[in-house]
Amino acid sequence: MTEPALALTGVNKWFGTTHVLRGIDLVVAQSETVVICGPSGSGKSTLIRCINGLEPHQGGRIRVNGHALTDDPATLRAVRRGVGMVFQSFNLFSHLTVLENCTLAPMHANGLSRRAAEARAMAELDRVRIAEHARARPETLSGGQQQRAAIARALCMDPAVLLFDEPTSALDPEMVQEVLDAMTALAETGTTLVCVTHEMGFARRVADRVVFMDEGQIVEIAPPDAFFDSPRHPRTQAFLARVLG
Amino acid sequence: MRFVRDHIIPPAPPPRRAGGPLAWMRNNLFAGPGNVVTTLLILGALAWIGPALARFLVLDAVWTGTSGDACRPEVIGRPVGACWAFIGEKINYLAYGSYPAAERWRPNLFFGLLALGAAWMLWLGAPRRDLGAWFVFAILPVASWLLLSGAPALGLASVATALWGGILVTLVVSAVGIVASLPLGILLALGRRSDLPVLRFACIGFIEFWRGVPLITVLFMANVMLPLFLPGDVTVDRLLRPLIGIALFASAYMAEVVRGGLQAIPAGQGQAALALGMTRAQAMRCVVLPQALKVVVPGIVNTLIGLFKDTTLVAIVGIADFVRVLEAARADPRWSAPAIPATAYAFAALFYLAVCFSMARYAGFIARRLAAGDRR
Numbered sequence: 084m085t086e087p088a089l090a091l092t093g094v095n096k097w098f099g100t101t102h103v104l105r106g107i108d109l110v111v112a113q114s115e116t117v118v119i120c121g122p123s124g125s126g127k128s129t130l131i132r133c134i135n136g137l138e139p140h141q142g143g144r145i146r147v148n149g150h151a152l153t154d155d156p157a158t159l160r161a162v163r164r165g166v167g168m169v170f171q172s173f174n175l176f177s178h179l180t181v182l183e184n185c186t187l188a189p190m191h192a193n194g195l196s197r198r199a200a201e202a203r204a205m206a207e208l209d210r211v212r213i214a215e216h217a218r219a220r221p222e223t224l225s226g227g228q229q230q231r232a233a234i235a236r237a238l239c240m241d242p243a244v245l246l247f248d249e250p251t252s253a254l255d256p257e258m259v260q261e262v263l264d265a266m267t268a269l270a271e272t273g274t275t276l277v278c279v280t281h282e283m284g285f286a287r288r289v290a291d292r293v294v295f296m297d298e299g300q301i302v303e304i305a306p307p308d309a310f311f312d313s314p315r316h317p318r319t320q321a322f323l324a325r326v327l328g
Numbered sequence: 329m330r331f332v333r334d335h336i337i338p339p340a341p342p343p344r345r346a347g348g349p350l351a352w353m354r355n356n357l358f359a360g361p362g363n364v365v366t367t368l369l370i371l372g373a374l375a376w377i378g379p380a381l382a383r384f385l386v387l388d389a390v391w392t393g394t395s396g397d398a399c400r401p402e403v404i405g406r407p408v409g410a411c412w413a414f415i416g417e418k419i420n421y422l423a424y425g426s427y428p429a430a431e432r433w434r435p436n437l438f439f440g441l442l443a444l445g446a447a448w449m450l451w452l453g454a455p456r457r458d459l460g461a462w463f464v465f466a467i468l469p470v471a472s473w474l475l476l477s478g479a480p481a482l483g484l485a486s487v488a489t490a491l492w493g494g495i496l497v498t499l500v501v502s503a504v505g506i507v508a509s510l511p512l513g514i515l516l517a518l519g520r521r522s523d524l525p526v527l528r529f530a531c532i533g534f535i536e537f538w539r540g541v542p543l544i545t546v547l548f549m550a551n552v553m554l555p556l557f558l559p560g561d562v563t564v565d566r567l568l569r570p571l572i573g574i575a576l577f578a579s580a581y582m583a584e585v586v587r588g589g590l591q592a593i594p595a596g597q598g599q600a601a602l603a604l605g606m607t608r609a610q611a612m613r614c615v616v617l618p619q620a621l622k623v624v625v626p627g628i629v630n631t632l633i634g635l636f637k638d639t640t641l642v643a644i645v646g647i648a649d650f651v652r653v654l655e656a657a658r659a660d661p662r663w664s665a666p667a668i669p670a671t672a673y674a675f676a677a678l679f680y681l682a683v684c685f686s687m688a689r690y691a692g693f694i695a696r697r698l699a700a701g702d703r704r
């Protein structure tokens with residue numbers, strides 16, 4: 084059996100005295116697409132940020148591509164090189180061009196030459212269809228273009244897993260689709276995706292499984308059809324009733 | 329009720345505003361009673377100061393002469409303003425102090441290197457600014473020291489620092505303060521945000537100590553106390569002592585400016601770098617610090633302006649900086665005339681004003697460029 088992309092066992096996390104992750108168990112297989120949803124404050128972002136060690140967790144185990152996540156800096160970096168992250172607010176480096184955004188980490192963290200890093204970056208920018216903006220500053224692009232550039236930046240590190248934290252929440256409605264299209268294309272090429280989103284249409288079409296979180300715990304996991312058509316837990320039912328109207 | 333537009337309005341030119349200088353004056357200078365009073369008060373003050381300044385600096389000024397007599401009203405029979413002849417005769421002394429005349433090409437070369445370094449750093453479009461940083465922060469200090477104090481091995485005669493003076497010393501002190509305080513200030517600001525409590529508290533203690541002590545006290549301390557901290561047989565040059573004091577003092581202020589910049593950068597920038605697998609040092613050096621320093625360029629320049637003016641205080645510990653040399657020059661009995669002190673101080677004021685005003689204009693230019701870059 085191959086190693087799962089992600090394996091979380093009994094993960095606990097506190098902010099001060101607030102218990103924000105309460106015994107999270109989740110296994111994500113290679114090439115799987117998992118959508119995480121749940122009400123605000125349920126701990127979705129925190130969970131995502133624990134997976135690449137941006138937040139330390141305080142109990143339980145996290146394994147990423149076979150590496151156990153510890154707080155040792157070298158291990159953290161090894162894990163992060165294999166895990167791409169796309170933020171709600173893009174977080175493109177605003178003093179660099181789009182192309183430089185994409186080559187910075189490959190050159191510094193992976194030791195690629197500039198030439199190799201740029202070739203790779205142009206390929207990834209082309210894949211998300213913004214290669215013509217490679218020399219532009221991030222702030223001159225639209226929100227949707229910026230988020231696609233951020234996806235390309237993550238792809239340049241050749242990650243085995245991509246984490247998305249509400250990648251479309253900061254976008255105007257007409258730009259949501261172009262970002263979702265880029266994510267759909269990634270899911271179809273077999274990248275492992277873990278995606279926090281409120282885009283229920285995307286979840287239904289693209290996800291292999293949907294995870295519903297509430298109050299720091301996983302309440303229900305189901306394939307999308309079952310999840311949306313016959314949710315079991317009353318909290319899931321209440322949540323879906325609210326978001327689907 | 330329903331509305332459907334039946335014709336599209338074509339674009340029209342904007343309404344014409346009343347033009348002409350009269351309309352401008354009515355709108356900008358005399359728009360209301362308060363405005364009229366303010367305008368008149370300020371124009372009155374200008375009418376009072378302007379002509380007096382022009383008379384002193386230019387119209388009544390004496391441009392040539394070989395002694396104080398040329399600048400005495402009773403001798404030349406007209407009112408006397410500034411005695412520029414005095415500055416003209418003393419200019420070499422004001423520029424170099426007692427630096428041997430035959431070796432003055434060395435300070436001149438130093439001025440040139442300094443100008444090159446400044447231009448390389450300040451001109452944003454300059455080629456290879458990374459090399460420029462090496463030049464300014466590594467090569468320039470060593471080269472200048474060898475050049476000015478001498479290196480017998482290289483065939484440069486030694487010139488004791490006691491002979492250095494004037495604008496040379498003022499620029500040396502300022503340059504040392506600037507070149508040392510930027511990197512030290514950045515290190516201190518980073519240390520202040522460190523996760524290591526010992527390092528953090530050491531940096532906070534250092535910064536607060538130097539910020540809490542007046543510069544005059546620092547200079548006296550450096551002069552008197554520095555030797556106490558060193559083994560008995562090590563002597564520190566008398567110019568080097570205040571230089572060290574000023575460098576540390578300026579670093580503390582610079583650290584606070586840089587810290588403000590670090591705080592202004594959103595946490596997501598550093599997190600994005602970490603999430604890509606970069607080390608914390610790389611994230612700081614390649615992502616956070618460049619953005620933070622850009623934000624605080626105006627603050628840095630303000631600090632440097634303050635530093636440049638504060639360097640006059642080294643005169644107190646016996647260093648012959650520009651102001652002290654000016655004082656010495658005006659004590660020359662051959663040039664005793666009532667106009668001399670005012671001339672000397674006017675010259676000092678013009679010198680400091682020119683340098684500080686240029687720096688302020690540069691900071692303003694950078695701030696406008698940054699603001700233009702931030703606009704969407």
Ligand SMILES: Nc1ncnc2c1ncn2[C@@H]1O[C@H](COP(=O)(O)OP(=O)(O)OP(=O)(O)O)[C@@H](O)[C@H]1O
Nearest residue numbers: 098099101103121122123124125126127128129130
């Ligand atoms: N840095 C922090 N310090 C203290 N508490 C925090 C911090 N970050 C998050 N929290 C708390 O942890 C809980 C979970 O937050 P989290 O951001 O993970 O929720 P979320 O599910 O992503 O919500 P949203 O949909 O609003 O993004 C919330 O109660 C939040 O207030």
Ligand SMILES: [Mg+2]
Nearest residue numbers: 127128129249
């Ligand atoms: Mg969130």
